[in-house]
Amino acid sequence: MANEYELNDVEVWDGNFAASQALRQAQVDVVAAYPITPSTPIVEGYGGYVANGYVDGEFVMVESEHAAMSGCIGASAAGGRVATATSSQGFALMAEVLYQASGMRLPIVLTVVNRALASPLNVRGDHSDMYLGRDSGWIQIDAFNAQEAYDLPLCAFKIGEHLDVRLPVMVHQDGFTTSHKAQNVYPMKDQIAYNFIGKFVPVDEMLDFTRPVTHGAQTEEDWHYEHKAKQHKALMDSRTVIDDVFAKFKELTGREYKRVETYMMEDAEVALVLLGSSVETAVLAAKQLRDEEGIKVGIVAPRCLRPFPYDLIRDALDTTSLKAVCCLDKSAPGGAMGALFNEVSAAAYTTKARPLMSNYIYGLGGRDFAVDEAKRIMKEQVAHANAGHITTDIQQFSGLRGPKLGFFQTRRG
């Protein structure tokens, strides 16, 4: 039995420490990890809890992130509650194995501290690694601050391990901006947090010798498609479980999470859609702009990147007052429009309002996202709305030095 960890009602934790405490309270059985900046303190923390008797589990040191996720898959298939953490290059090296974890329906929790992908080499935060996980079949949940970096892994275990889901879950937080910024965090007592998640219920575990099973079977065209379709349906259907777990979490803590967070959208005429820690900065900017200039700005933030909340994004954007929406992508787009822009635009196209949709790339490699810059982008949306068409290039770059860079013009208006 693990020792109880003494916690104050309010702690000042950074996102990394918060996530490591969540892993401890979940009493994770196995962490196989190859630590990488800026996520290192999460698994370092877990290792410390094991060494000091605060968690009854095992820390497995491996030779790469590929091996880390492979170890997690083995431990999860064996029948344990399993988690690890990574960032950036480590996430990229893990990518091949991520698909195995989801296809094998193993409810591993991966705390991803978002960081730019090289080259150029950079340890600071952007969403390149988070976007790399988009098609991996994992549930992806995004924490915007340290409190959420503690709350959401607790929810992640409960979601992924649900018998109707059984899928791995990534919980993202922004490198440095969230992972290394200490803020007030209100933790639960150990027993309350553990009871919220519940005891791990193994499914098809390899250590059940009364029912030997084969994991990782090969299929060809005769079976593969059906299995992937079943997996996709489980991921799509996890929406209701996610909603339910968030509702239970609110009952317990008073802290409310939704698959899509919306702020001031009821009467919004223009809106920004974005992810991560920038959401909070944008909400602050929107409030200030409403107070200062009476501009009706709203913010839409997908809490859940996968399954993509097509339903709730559409609901959020389907207001008659809404005229222009800007999607901000914090990932190098690699020869396309930003991924968030593409996905949100597809949902917006099915609304009655069909607002003008434009795209900003911003914050690459940890470039600061300023309140003033958020306001400037919001005012630009007002200009689009007033003109009835997008008055700038559809894709632009925020906070970039050098001549103005942009691509594609609208044919509407």
Added chain:
Amino acid sequence: MVEIRWHSRAGQGAVTGAKGLGSVVATTGKQVQAYALYGSAKRGAAMNAYNRIDDEPIVNQETKMFPDYVFVIDPALAFTDDITKNDKPDTQYIITTHLSKDELIAKIPALQDKAERTYVVDCMQISLDTIGRAMPNTPVLGAFMKVSKLYELDFFLDNMKKVLSKFPQKIIDANMEAITRAYNEVK
């Protein structure tokens, strides 16, 4: 909202100091942020740490700030860093130096018109005398208590003891002495 920018060298404990201040402030029901701008910096490289303190939950995740207080905890950085960056008319400066306030201001053009909001204290000498090595992060908080009147010294000392509770008693005592000396010596 109170905003603080620390000018420090990696290894001088600015992040620990900022988090320690945040931990004390959080016990009084206030909301805090403590963060730093560093990454692959090696020990000795100039870096910044930051605090935000407010009564409401803090949602501003922008790194840049217009500080109410600037702590310069390395003597040389007062000369080499842009310590008055994003200055407001009432920004207050607490600078570690062995020089007198007049001597320091005479050598730093950016501080010429800020004499009435510049404070000096020799956190380096204080930490060498008390802690036994150059660790100016806790003494500057003593000076900050004096300048800002945020908390009474005794209240701050009591809470700081809890923050440092994982350290040996000798270290805790040395830090308490350092904070107290800086509180009394800041000018």
Added chain:
Amino acid sequence: MSITGSAIGTDKRGIRELGGEEKLGWDEVEQGVVLSSFDGSTENAAFLKPEEREYSDFNSYTATVASWRIIKPVYNRDICIDCQNCWVWCPDTSIISRDKQMLGIDYDHCKGCGVCVEVCPTNPKSLLMFNEASDNDAELAGWPVKEKKEK
């Protein structure tokens, strides 16, 4: 002397053609492509003979590849020295051996590759390949004699 089928009623060896399974829809396939080898209890399964275990349809034991064979191995007990070479090398676990004594060929899972004959060290060989349609007893009656080494 080969073993085909079994006297034990539960034996499901080779009851279906490999690859001839019903193709299930996405809603019926096993979650996570997890395949269970046994139906029901596996208590003491490690100590039971294969024909006594309750293999599931996911286990290749219940499938047969007999129809794949063009030629088949025939086993001659009179010459065999029970060296177990064929048992080790058979890629389809189709040499039946109990207590290190060779009993014969599992014709449900043998696909007629001939590896067992290649590795047989006796002179003449204790296993030889013949046409699938040929009669085992007739082939045994006409088994080759020991070859003399040329000096």
